[in-house]
Amino acid sequence: xxxxxxxxxxxRCMIVLALPTLAFASDVEQLTKNPKNWAMQAGGxxxxxxxxxxxxxxxxxxxxxxxxxxxxxxxxxxxxxxxVVGDTMFVHSPFPNQVYALNLEDQSIRWKYEPKQDxxxxxxxxxxxxxxxxxxxDGKVFLQQADTTLVALDAKTGKELWxxxxxxxxxxxxxxxxxxxxxxKVITGISGGEFGVRGRITAYDMNTGKQVWKAFSTGPxxxxxxxxxxxxxxxxxxxxxxxxxxxxxxWKGDQWKIGGGTTWGWYSYDxxxxxxxxxxxxxxxxxxxxxxGDNKWSMTIFARNLDTGExxxxxxxxxxxxxxxxxxxxxxxxxxxxxxxxRKALVHFDRNGFGYTLDRVTxxxxxxxxYDPVVNWASHVDMKSGRPIVNAKYSTDKNGPDVNSKGxxxxxxxxxxxxxxxxxxxxxxxxxxxxxxxxxxxxFAIEYTAGQPYVGSTLSMYPAPESHGGMGNFIAWxxxxxxxxxxxxxxxxxxxGALSTAGDVxxxxxxxxxxxxxxxxGKELWxxxxxxxxxxxxNTWEYKGHQYIGVLSGIGGWAGIGLAAGLDKPNEGLGAVxxxxxxxxxxxxxxxxxxxxxxxx
Amino acid sequence: xxxxxxxxxxxxxxxxxxxHDFPTADRVEYVLECMVEHQSKQEYLYKCSxxxxxxxxxxxxxxxxxxxxxxxxxGLSGPRGAxxxxxxxGKAMATKYxxxxxxxxxxxxMQ
Numbered sequence: 271x272x273x274x275x276x277x278x279x280x281x282r283c284m285i286v287l288a289l290p291t292l293a294f295a296s297d298v299e300q301l302t303k304n305p306k307n308w309a310m311q312a313g314g315x316x317x318x319x320x321x322x323x324x325x326x327x328x329x330x331x332x333x334x335x336x337x338x339x340x341x342x343x344x345x346x347x348x349x350x351x352x353x354v355v356g357d358t359m360f361v362h363s364p365f366p367n368q369v370y371a372l373n374l375e376d377q378s379i380r381w382k383y384e385p386k387q388d389x390x391x392x393x394x395x396x397x398x399x400x401x402x403x404x405x406x407x408d409g410k411v412f413l414q415q416a417d418t419t420l421v422a423l424d425a426k427t428g429k430e431l432w433x434x435x436x437x438x439x440x441x442x443x444x445x446x447x448x449x450x451x452x453x454x455k456v457i458t459g460i461s462g463g464e465f466g467v468r469g470r471i472t473a474y475d476m477n478t479g480k481q482v483w484k485a486f487s488t489g490p491x492x493x494x495x496x497x498x499x500x501x502x503x504x505x506x507x508x509x510x511x512x513x514x515x516x517x518x519x520x521w522k523g524d525q526w527k528i529g530g531g532t533t534w535g536w537y538s539y540d541x542x543x544x545x546x547x548x549x550x551x552x553x554x555x556x557x558x559x560x561x562x563g564d565n566k567w568s569m570t571i572f573a574r575n576l577d578t579g580e581x582x583x584x585x586x587x588x589x590x591x592x593x594x595x596x597x598x599x600x601x602x603x604x605x606x607x608x609x610x611x612x613r614k615a616l617v618h619f620d621r622n623g624f625g626y627t628l629d630r631v632t633x634x635x636x637x638x639x640x641y642d643p644v645v646n647w648a649s650h651v652d653m654k655s656g657r658p659i660v661n662a663k664y665s666t667d668k669n670g671p672d673v674n675s676k677g678x679x680x681x682x683x684x685x686x687x688x689x690x691x692x693x694x695x696x697x698x699x700x701x702x703x704x705x706x707x708x709x710x711x712x713x714f715a716i717e718y719t720a721g722q723p724y725v726g727s728t729l730s731m732y733p734a735p736e737s738h739g740g741m742g743n744f745i746a747w748x749x750x751x752x753x754x755x756x757x758x759x760x761x762x763x764x765x766x767g768a769l770s771t772a773g774d775v776x777x778x779x780x781x782x783x784x785x786x787x788x789x790x791x792g793k794e795l796w797x798x799x800x801x802x803x804x805x806x807x808x809n810t811w812e813y814k815g816h817q818y819i820g821v822l823s824g825i826g827g828w829a830g831i832g833l834a835a836g837l838d839k840p841n842e843g844l845g846a847v848x849x850x851x852x853x854x855x856x857x858x859x860x861x862x863x864x865x866x867x868x869x870x871x
Numbered sequence: 872x873x874x875x876x877x878x879x880x881x882x883x884x885x886x887x888x889x890x891h892d893f894p895t896a897d898r899v900e901y902v903l904e905c906m907v908e909h910q911s912k913q914e915y916l917y918k919c920s921x922x923x924x925x926x927x928x929x930x931x932x933x934x935x936x937x938x939x940x941x942x943x944x945x946g947l948s949g950p951r952g953a954x955x956x957x958x959x960x961g962k963a964m965a966t967k968y969x970x971x972x973x974x975x976x977x978x979x980x981m982q
Contacts, residue, residue: 347947397951683954707954732959741954741961761937762944762961763954782940799936801900803944825947 295453296476298407299541301355306812308354311403311448312690313769313809316603317538319692320770321810325817327773330868331787331795337818337867338377342368347805348824348861349688350403350448351767354811358425360406361822361863365392365399365416371428374813381428387417391439394721395446396464400805402448402536402688405456407476412449412456420449420458422479432479436460436472442721443467445534452539452546452576455482459533459548463596466554466718469531469568473579483579487531487550487567488517494567495579502583504635504656512584520564520589528718529561530554531568535598536690538616543631545573545582547603547616551596556682557713557726558667564589569597571618571626573633583633588622589657592666593647593711594682594727595622600690606698608636608750617749619691619702621684622658624651627749639752641686641745642704644679644734666711666727674712674728681709681731687765690807691747694770697790699755700747701776703764706734707741744768744778746792756792766821767807777819779804785821785864800864816867824861892932898923918979925975938968 301309305322312319326334342348344363352361358380359372366387371380392399395416405412410431411423418437421430436458437443442465450457455473463469469487474480485495494517502509503516517526530553537548550572553565569588574581588595602617608627616630623645627637638651647665648658662668664678683705691702709731716726733741742760747753766779775795779785781803787796806822898920905919906912926935941964944955955961976982 347951398947681954683951729953730957731953732957733954733961739960762940765951781944782936799894799897803940825944 296407296451298405298451301406307356308352308809308811309406310451311350311353311405311807312536312538312600315452315539315541317536317600317690318602318604318695319690319768319807320694322772323810323812323817324771324773325812326771326775326810326819326868328775328789328795331773331775333869334787334796334798334819334866335869336798337865339865340370340372340377340863342370342822342824342861342863344368344861345824346861347398347400348822349400349446349805349807351807351809351822352820352863353404353406354809354813355406355425357813360404360411360425362401362404362413363861364401365389365395367401367413367415369404369411369413369423369428371411371425383413383423383428385413385415385419385421387415387419388439391417391444394439394442394462394465395444396461400446402446405449405451407451410476412451414445414447414449414458416444416446418443418445418460420456420474420479422456422476434474434479434481437462437467440721441465441467447534448536450537450539450546451476452537453541455576457537457546459535459537461532461534463530463532463551463554465721466528466530467532468527468529469533469550471533471548471572471574473576485574485579485581487533487570488521488526488529488565490518491515494581495574496581496584501581502633504585504633507654509583509633517566520566522562525561528554529565529568531570532596533598535688536600538601538603539576540603540614540630543614544576545630546576547571547573547601547630549597549599549601549618549620551598552591552594555716555718555726556594557671557716558590558592559671559713560715560726562590565591569595571597571601571616571628573616573630585626585628585633585635585656587620587624587626587658590667592660593622593678595620595680595684597621599684599686599688602691602693602700603630604693604695604749606750615749617693617700619686619700619747621680621687622647623680623685624648624658625700625747625749625752627752637749637752641702641747641754642680642706642734642743643754644706644708644737645685646677646679666713671713671715674710676710677708677735678711679708679734680705681707682711682729683707683731683763689765689805690767692768692770692776694776694790696772696774697770698748698750699790700749701768701770701778702745702747703766703768703778704743704745705741705763706737706743706759707731707763708734742780744788744792746790758788758792758794765803765805769808769810769819771810777808777821779806779808779821779823781805781825783823785819785866798864798866801862818865818867820863820865822861822863893923893927893935894932897932897935898927915981918976918981921979922972922975922981925978926971929971929975935968938964941965942968942972
């Protein structure tokens with residue numbers, strides 16, 4: 271296998287360059303320690319989305335105003351956010367995945383990179399042509415293109431340094447995640463759970479693009495880099511080895527080959543344990559009757575050794591998914607108090623509506639509680655087995671195909687999707703953008719065809735009944751006790767990533783296009799309406815002594831498009847292509863980065 | 872007389888209350904976008920301005936923001952758009968806004 275070869279090659283390099291490699295594996299970790307930069311999509315490797323900057327604080331946030339804006343010129347959904355390293359900003363667009371390097375002094379464009387991609391890839395992207403942004407390290411910018419090409423650019427010139435193809439769009443494999451640079455590796459994942467792809471995560475050498483290891487989410491132990499004796503999972507109230515063929519045993523026949531378990535979320539890394547953490551998505555198809563068993567290791571939190579890829583521990587949140595509750599959401603690393611004891615924790619807000627707190631070193635399950643009280647598909651998580659106790663009424667498997675299971679909360683969008691939460695070490699709380707939407711779910715039988723949608727379910731979604739009538743909440747969460755501390759209702763789902771700061775201000779965006787600032791108690795301090803809905807993440811940085819806040823807006827929908835595209839029917843476009851080809855003729859405004867600062871003095 | 876004057880003033884300002892709670896930026900944005908939809912013809916400067924002024928008479932700013940958001944997000948691809956297309960508050964808001972905008976456009980000689 272090529273991964274074995276490159277591993278040996280890499281070990282040789284380690285011997286020759288042992289000292290410098292260890293000391294300067296990459297500069298991004300150092301860069302993230304200076305709050306003037308925003309050098310990783312989540313601000314740092316622990317995925318906390320927290321900034322030590324405090325020029326903007328709870329008293330003056332109400333005076334924030336537009337400092338400058340930048341249009342990407344691209345329509346459709348803008349996820350992720352800009353990176354700032356020193357005096358340069360790197361900002362990306364959705365497909366065709368342009369990258370701009372901007373000079374922060376005058377916002378002039380230093381360079382622009384636009385990859386050539388076959389637009390056919392758009393047709394196999396389930397949920398819009400989003401990209402969650404670029405990564406930076408050692409003078410390189412890493413871009414994960416929609417067509418699965420991973421490319422390294424010279425941060426000074428925008429010239430290609432290397433590129434590597436990580437998947438095959440003809441099989442429905444695409445990419446939407448940001449590359450993650452941990453130490454000397456660039457880690458990337460794959461999307462396409464709606465197309466029956468086989469999820470995996472791949473590590474490449476940051477300097478050469480050579481594959482170091484690849485680990486699948488399903489299949490034989492050797493493909494998954496699972497060690498039957500030392501890879502652990504929560505079993506009967508303690509950690510125990512997963513045993514041989516832990517994935518194969520949980521699938522009918524060779525269904526694991528098209529089993530999904532995609533990896534398009536936000537990974538994190540703990541340099542102390544040398545473990546990286548990420549989650550896997552739904553098993554394919556959405557019709558659970560067609561794939562009996564637990565479908566391991568879809569819907570799973572993975573902890574892997576960064577250098578070898580071997581899984582140290584795994585925890586499956588939703589065995590045998592019946593609702594499309596992908597497990598890919600961000601893994602946040604924080605040291606928090608659980609039952610009076612400070613734990614090295616991993617906190618994860620799953621699509622399934624449970625907020626999980628695990629010991630990130632050992633994988634012990636510590637807390638699993640609902641972060642939206644309307645969640646009803648499971649009554650609770652049994653802390654001994656670690657399994658959710660499914661409410662039979664909402665089991666789309668028990669109810670069977672062609673039966674409409676009604677009133678399931680949350681909807682397939684999850685109580686939260688990928689939009690990342692923030693953790694403030696200052697308050698010890700997590701600030702979480704959430705969905706407050708329920709659904710009716712009707713699975714149907716489907717045949718697998720490579721490159722075709724493999725969904726097999728019809729859905730209808732609506733605001734959580736008997737609540738405030740809105741479809742979202744922005745909440746504060748105590749991950750030590752598993753309790754909602756406060757909850758701020760929103761009219762629509764909150765699909766933007768949050769930011770908390772040492773200035774006691776928490777930021778997030780809304781689908782109306784508002785960027786909002788709230789204090790640590792959820793009191794709204796300020797809001798500003800950007801040109802379009804916000805599904806990007808709020809980032810902050812400092813330039814020439816002043817703090818800035820930036821967020822991408824742009825969601826694709828523009829006035830009149832709904833009726834023009836004739837998308838007025840329920841269920842239309844679900845899991846399928848979101849094509850409104852003639853969008854361009856309506857507007858040339860495109861997605862916009864809006865940057866805010868305090869008034870000039 | 873004083874009372875009478877105040878009442879008159881109130882009466883006069885009542886219908887205007889709605890019309891003036893739209894920030895200038897939002898009206899300009901509406902007009903720009905509406906003009907782009909019509910090949911940016913000068914004629915639509917007037918027709919689009921007329922339309923947003925009509926809308927502003929019928930709903931307050933927050934309602935406008937929410938319901939116009941609901942309508943434009945019906946076009947979102949994948950499961951995302953579902954919360955605006957499917958039955959429920961999102962769809963109701965979108966339907967209401969579409970009807971109001973159609974009425975306003977008609978009143979402004981828009982096709």
